[in-house]
Amino acid sequence: MNPNTSTLFFARTRAVRLAGLTAIVASVALVSGCANRSASSGVYSYDQAQREQIVRTGVVTGVRPITIENDRSSGAGLLAGGALGGVAGNAIGGGTGRTIATVGGALLGALAGNTIENRVGTTSGLEVTVRLDNGETRVVAQAADVPVSVGQRVQVISGNGPTRVVPM
Numbered sequence: 001m002n003p004n005t006s007t008l009f010f011a012r013t014r015a016v017r018l019a020g021l022t023a024i025v026a027s028v029a030l031v032s033g034c035a036n037r038s039a040s041s042g043v044y045s046y047d048q049a050q051r052e053q054i055v056r057t058g059v060v061t062g063v064r065p066i067t068i069e070n071d072r073s074s075g076a077g078l079l080a081g082g083a084l085g086g087v088a089g090n091a092i093g094g095g096t097g098r099t100i101a102t103v104g105g106a107l108l109g110a111l112a113g114n115t116i117e118n119r120v121g122t123t124s125g126l127e128v129t130v131r132l133d134n135g136e137t138r139v140v141a142q143a144a145d146v147p148v149s150v151g152q153r154v155q156v157i158s159g160n161g162p163t164r165v166v167p168m
Helices: 003-032 076-090 096-120
Strands: 054-069 122-132 137-143 153-159 161-167
Touching: 054 137, 076 096, 122 153, 137 161
Parallel strands: none
Antiparallel strands: 054 122, 054 153, 122 137, 153 161
16 A cells, blocks of 8 residues: 555544444434433323322412423433544544543543533423412422412322423
């Protein structure tokens, strides 16, 4: 092989590896996005369906906007960011500098990927305070997908799973 052919061969090999790694990272990110945890009053898991629940009625006495964070990171953002950062770092420089750039890129990419995954896992919610007809007061935090307002009659549904506040 002459020097030009050798350089072209290694450039193509690197491009194929980069494309393969990108496909793997994209697949992991796509699959991890399929996990759907919801704090919505209208979403039931399969295990919660067809189960008896306790229904109490009352009046909303307070509504406060909140942010609901997903406290269980899948790690996909960390892995995808680390892989992409490592690939990007590997494209820089040569020799020892390339190794340092690869490691640095992987670390920075992992941090960025984890941060992005955590931000994607936050939703707007409501903290709803309900004065039940029996005189007790309950507070429930849930997704802000069902509008509730102070003075509104609601049902507080609880039992086998999360507690939900739904308008009557």
